[in-house]
Amino acid sequence: MPRLLILSRDAEDYRKILASADLPDLIIENSPSKDCEIIFGAPSMIPGVLNDLPNLRWVQSMWAGVEPLLIPSLRKDYVLTNARGVFGGLMSEYVIGYLLAHERKVFSRRQAQLSKTWDKTLTGTLHGKTIGLLGVGSIGEEVASAAKFFGMNVRGFTRSSETSPDVDRYYHHGQLSEFATGLDYLVSILPDTKETHKIVNTEVLKTLPSHAIFINVGRGTSLDEAALVDALNQNRIAGAVLDVFEQEPLPPNHPFWDAKNLIMTFHTSAPSFPEDIAKIFIENYRLYLAGKALKYQVDFEKGY
Amino acid sequence: MPRLLILSRDAEDYRKILASADLPDLIIENSPSKDCEIIFGAPSMIPGVLNDLPNLRWVQSMWAGVEPLLIPSLRKDYVLTNARGVFGGLMSEYVIGYLLAHERKVFSRRQAQLSKTWDKTLTGTLHGKTIGLLGVGSIGEEVASAAKFFGMNVRGFTRSSETSPDVDRYYHHGQLSEFATGLDYLVSILPDTKETHKIVNTEVLKTLPSHAIFINVGRGTSLDEAALVDALNQNRIAGAVLDVFEQEPLPPNHPFWDAKNLIMTFHTSAPSFPEDIAKIFIENYRLYLAGKALKYQVDFEKGY
Numbered sequence: 001m002p003r004l005l006i007l008s009r010d011a012e013d014y015r016k017i018l019a020s021a022d023l024p025d026l027i028i029e030n031s032p033s034k035d036c037e038i039i040f041g042a043p044s045m046i047p048g049v050l051n052d053l054p055n056l057r058w059v060q061s062m063w064a065g066v067e068p069l070l071i072p073s074l075r076k077d078y079v080l081t082n083a084r085g086v087f088g089g090l091m092s093e094y095v096i097g098y099l100l101a102h103e104r105k106v107f108s109r110r111q112a113q114l115s116k117t118w119d120k121t122l123t124g125t126l127h128g129k130t131i132g133l134l135g136v137g138s139i140g141e142e143v144a145s146a147a148k149f150f151g152m153n154v155r156g157f158t159r160s161s162e163t164s165p166d167v168d169r170y171y172h173h174g175q176l177s178e179f180a181t182g183l184d185y186l187v188s189i190l191p192d193t194k195e196t197h198k199i200v201n202t203e204v205l206k207t208l209p210s211h212a213i214f215i216n217v218g219r220g221t222s223l224d225e226a227a228l229v230d231a232l233n234q235n236r237i238a239g240a241v242l243d244v245f246e247q248e249p250l251p252p253n254h255p256f257w258d259a260k261n262l263i264m265t266f267h268t269s270a271p272s273f274p275e276d277i278a279k280i281f282i283e284n285y286r287l288y289l290a291g292k293a294l295k296y297q298v299d300f301e302k303g304y
Numbered sequence: 305m306p307r308l309l310i311l312s313r314d315a316e317d318y319r320k321i322l323a324s325a326d327l328p329d330l331i332i333e334n335s336p337s338k339d340c341e342i343i344f345g346a347p348s349m350i351p352g353v354l355n356d357l358p359n360l361r362w363v364q365s366m367w368a369g370v371e372p373l374l375i376p377s378l379r380k381d382y383v384l385t386n387a388r389g390v391f392g393g394l395m396s397e398y399v400i401g402y403l404l405a406h407e408r409k410v411f412s413r414r415q416a417q418l419s420k421t422w423d424k425t426l427t428g429t430l431h432g433k434t435i436g437l438l439g440v441g442s443i444g445e446e447v448a449s450a451a452k453f454f455g456m457n458v459r460g461f462t463r464s465s466e467t468s469p470d471v472d473r474y475y476h477h478g479q480l481s482e483f484a485t486g487l488d489y490l491v492s493i494l495p496d497t498k499e500t501h502k503i504v505n506t507e508v509l510k511t512l513p514s515h516a517i518f519i520n521v522g523r524g525t526s527l528d529e530a531a532l533v534d535a536l537n538q539n540r541i542a543g544a545v546l547d548v549f550e551q552e553p554l555p556p557n558h559p560f561w562d563a564k565n566l567i568m569t570f571h572t573s574a575p576s577f578p579e580d581i582a583k584i585f586i587e588n589y590r591l592y593l594a595g596k597a598l599k600y601q602v603d604f605e606k607g608y
Contacts, residue, residue: 089429089455093429093430097400097407097410098410100400100404103401104569106401106402110567113561116556116561120571122572123572126397127394149453150393150397249422266413266424267424268424268427271427
């Protein structure tokens, strides 16, 4: 009878969903115990209990990003699986939503309304624009698909994979400058790894056209934040939309709060809805019981 | 040699595009003359010259809506064609853009940023929501397609046609209340006709759930404006996004300016870009020269 520990601020929701799923043989523990072999949790809450679970065999992360579990001093003698397949649609909504807010002048027209002005300023369109995706994994593929639906040209920058039929052209290591040249929108969906550290730097931002918009829905570490502040305040790019930051919550004195044409959304682009995340656990639990390979395994070396 | 009169605030742009298209036999006139047989223009500018063109045979409207030409006292002894196929993508961007602005709390999160607040309020999603389209012609079909792309359930209300594969269920005359029941979003794309006059009235608004959003990208006449003001100010629906109005520009004392949860965009949802509209004229001009039936003919009786 496998024993499971749930670690989440929504633990009660998860417990109810799993109970109603009537999973065979599963015992849900209330606190860490030496017999626990499975954790289903938010990565930030897991490091503190890792040493209390000598029989741990499998951790199912409730998030896509698992950085808290990659810290060198932590044990890695278990199978780590993350949440995939549920964030792509939410991320696509976010990216398309904010690109449309930009093209359709949603904020300036709202201001016009508040000042009772009939504002006929011409709007732009996504159709025919060029979007560059930094990182095209399972989430990036869905963003590419949405971009293609709206008639955009789609470029992808990846380490090596070229899996999306919606990417018109792929770029790899050494081609970052070529990739960024002429983009209308640059979108980072990169995980936090050594290779992605501050990959969006002064040089990349200088390569972008002055009308370009940068969106970060990956991880804050992939951006050189000071470089972005300069690029925005000097009007070298037209704007940025950031959902993730090096330090979260953003410190009160951070220059982002006063940067020009910057929109921030506080790590809300792709919330983990318990109904969606529980489905992933349930699917993997059935594989676990059957002794089969689990889905969405994370490579501790790569970090994703 | 057919003589053409162009009537538009962008007449110079259109003249250049047509000149570079090198159309056979076409003479572009600078002012109305009795030999003119074609008008390519904005409908609002056409009634004033109709009586000066005894040889008029064809009018190509630059807009989708042709209400100014339907006035009973005006002559209707010519072929009227309108602009189609170019607004669907723009309208889809508008509808999806404002639905995402609502679900993603774009305005309230912007306010949070301005007050330097880390706002983790949970966002919603389009996925699984139900949208009802009042009118599913060539524009409505593209909105239906975009709604389906984002995983919505799609209802369509039409006079009789059932042409879109993206509409899950069609409703017709007598089924308006059933159509509106349980909708998350109600979107009107209706033209201005007798049948559509104030079709969105108190009863329809009362049928909608209190969390519903109403969007009007069709014509202002299809809405009972006073009924909407009441519904909004009494929180009977959660909000509205209006691009069109009974009177445009909206009078300064109109109650819409102070209505709750109302967003207005001043008839900008689907601008007529000359490059797109000129293509329609060019295609039809070649048919005209060849003596073939023109595309996108308007039925003066139906009004579209």
